[in-house]
Amino acid sequence: MRPVVIYSSDWCPYCIRAKQLLTSKGVTFNEIRVDGQPDVRAEMTRKAGRTSVPQIWIGDTHVGGCDDLHALERSGKLDTLLQA
Template sequence: MSIDVLMYSSNYCPFCTRAKQLLQSKGVVVKELIVDGNPELRQEMMQKGGRHTVPQIWVGDTHVGGCDDLFALERAGKFDALVQCAG
């Protein structure tokens, strides 16, 4: 898929790893921004998404939220439709 998926994450976050694995299993290319040691990037993430936890995921212009939000979207069968709409 050629849709843009942006994920703010941390190298030490198991939720980030799970989210990235799900996205990759769906054939989605993830642009990952690591916030570790980068307070400016973390601030950018918080301003964009209103949350301070990682991961924070966007599909196109749509803020999905975190790992639990992503998996809930997938369980509900709505992730593929979101990717198609964003593409």
């Protein structure tokens, strides 16, 4: 399984939903919290080109946010991306 990284915030409902989906699929992930860490948020923004959380990577592929992750799941492409 490819490594998964998720930049998140403790209070963000979209972060919680994204982590729930990954957990329900048995996916372990490296969670990087941006709360109170402007340098970490700036790193995420530079890498993703977005300021919102969550921002999710599967391997070297930037998936995007929660809605993007769920769209991959609905289309049947998430499992393939995780296994690639």
